[in-house]
Amino acid sequence: LQEGRVLAIKGLGGFHLACDATNQAAVALLRARKRRAAKPMAVMMATMEEIRGHCRVSAEEERLLTSAQCPIVLLEWRAESKVSPLVAPGNRYLGVMLPYTPLHHVLLREVGRPLVMTSGNRSEEPIAIDNQEALSRLRGIADYFLLHNRDIYARYDDSVWMVEGERPQPLRRSRGYAPFPIILPFHSRQVLACGTELKNTFCVTKDRYAFLSQHIGDLENLETLEHFETSIELYRRLFRLEPEIVAYDLHPDYLATRYAKSLETSARLVGVQHHHAHVVSCMVDNGVEEPVIGVALDGTGYGTDGQIWGGEFLVADYAGFCRVGRLEYVPMPGGEAAVRRPYRMAMGHLCSLLGEEGLQRGRPFLGDVDAGELEILKQQIEKGINAPLTSSCGRLFDAVSALLGFSGEASYEGEAAIELEMMAYRGEEGPTYPFTIAEGSEAEIIQLSTMWTAMLQDLHSGVAAANVALRFHNTVAGMVTEMCRRIAEETGLARVALSGGCFQNRLLLAKxxxxLEEAGLEVLSHSQVPCNDGGVSLGQAVIASYWPEGRASGGSL
Structure with missing residues (x-):
């Protein structure tokens, strides 16, 4: 480690890949070998005193760091830190944890400096847990292997937390927390909820307990699917569960959905809408059963109308929901390709909302994107060819990020939105951009054309990108507040549940x-389960337990 080498180290729930966090060349080598271009990595430090030398630490963050669970906690990075900036490129926050095994303590004492401790896997694969598995899968990444004969029977990644406003919030609930039960405010039937495609967890419920699994990962390859299936069987045996109901996401192509539908079981199958599950997970997290105004902002979720949702305002309880508001639909040229290439989402917004004039005004800020590709995208959008519609707030963040300097292809989920958040921290406060809310046939619709017009005017006037980024964050917070205020007036509801991956953005969450509180509304946010898709299975399980026999799956009230 002191020589700049990469080690594979067997831990408690799997292997870590480790290197000297202060050695720029070592960190670059690990990134290159793991093919992890920019996604932040975690660092392990020996003591709280050492952590304070590199990061600012609040009392609540220290409580988390020193707890028995020893999670990774996202801390504000000090400018004077000697940790290589390549550990978390361009990021205001550094993921830090304390040692939690005797081996960790010995290593840190002998090395005498912080160590990168990232998951022992190739990108998108589950972490290695077996000695032979590690020697095979991690060869070519690690120079040396530190093994022992204590077998690991279940894969558990490190848990990740952040603290916003002295309120802790999990971003990944795994080692130290799963399968510790979440207490339900009612007596549940025995349910297996299979979760979603990204950041998958599953959940089993029995009596007044919900047992949320550890972080499984993205169900995009055979190895992770096998991890998912074997973990479900382990939980079924451990908790002596024979599911009466199996819940799944409405998206027909999700592997978790296909798994649920392929089970040979007498259990009733219940499809649950993605954003309803998000909102209910937040309700359960707060012990609330009464109806709420639910705000679910994320990247992707299959809607009951067959479109891609992600900027949703619901009136919801455990038994059902009504979609009362949303962001307006815009095309995603190329479908999934628009998720990887944010400039495609910028094209989708500008072309569909502002037409040719918007494209011309936005073109100078899209960098070196090929003119021929932009013309093809324009044709796709105008003719509706492979350009599904979305109301996603996550894709809106991508579009703005593309105009403010994020170019090319995202190397990990949420990269463009994270870069936009980091940019906004450097901005100067300004007024929100204008937007309108119009009556739609089934819900009120937040219309974005005036926002885009004003934003383009700022950019052409030379307003700093950081200032535009901060104004945009203020605008989204304003959109949420105004829509919730209207719904509250209409329904008499005063509680707002915030869920979905966009609320991992602590600037957006805080604003x-x-x-909302200034508007006299009570805010519910997450504190036991993630606001991202890692918490969806909890919502699925609770909704399925309440779902009446005979009612069609996944529909609204």
């Missing part, structure tokens, strides 16, 4: 919470 939205502040504005």
């Amino acid at each position: 939205t919470t502040q504005r």
Whole structure:
């Protein structure tokens, strides 16, 4: 480690890949070998005193760091830190944890400096847990292997937390927390909820307990699917569960959905809408059963109308929901390709909402994207060819990020949105951009054309990108608050549940919470389960337990 080598180290729930966090060349070598271009990596430090030398630490963050669970906690990075900036490129926050095994303590004492401790896997694969598996899968990444004969029977990644406003919030609930039960405010039937495609967890419920699994990962390859299936069988044996109901996401192509539908079981199958599950997970997290105004902002979720949702305002309880508001639909040229290439989402917004004039005004800010590709995208959008519609707030963040300097292809999920958040921290406060809310046939619709017009005007006037980024964050918080205020007036509801991966953005969470509270509304946010898709299976399980026999799956009230 002191020589700049990469080690594979057997831990408690799997292998870590480790290197000297202060050695720029070692960190670059690990990134190159793991093919992990920019996604932040975690660092392990020996003591709280050492952590304070590199990061600012609040009392609540210290409580988490020193707890028996020893999670990774996202801390504000000090400018004077000697940790290589390549550990978390361009990021204001550094994921830090304390040692939690005797081996970790010995290593850190002998090395005498912080160590990168990232998951022992190739990108997108589950972490290695077996000695032979590690020697095979991690050869070519690690120079040396530190093994022992204590077998690991279940894969558990490190848990990840952040603290916003002294309120802790999990981003990945795994080692140290799963399968510790979440107490339900009602007596549940025996349910197996299979979760979603990204950041998968599953959940089993029995009596008044919900047992949320450890982080499984993205169900995009055979190895992770096998991890998912074997973990479900382990939980079924461990908790002596014979599911009466199996819940799944409405997206027909998700591997978790296909798994649920392929089970040879007498259990009733219940499809649950993605954003309803998000909102209910937040309700359960807060012990609330009464109807709420649910705000679910994320990247992707299959809607009951067959479109891609992600900017949703629901009136919801455990038994059902009504979609009362949303962001307006815009095309995603190329479908999934628009997720990887944010400039495609910028094209989708500008072309569909502002037409040719918007394209011309936006073109100078799209960098070196090939003119021929832009013309093809324009044709796709105008003719509706492979350009599914979405109301996604995550894709809106991508579109803005593309105009403010994020170019090319994202190397990991949420990269463009994270870069936009980091940019906004450097901005100067300004007014929100204008937007309108119009009556739609089934819900009120937040219309974005005036926002885009004003944003393009700022960019052409030379307003700093950081200032535009901050104004945009303020605008989204304003959109949420105004829509919730209208719904509250109409329904008499005063509680707002915030869920979905966009609320991992602590700037957005803080600004939205502040504005909602100033409007006299009570805000519910997550504190036991992730707001991202890692918490969806909890919502699925609770909704399925309440779902009446005979009612069609996945529909609204």
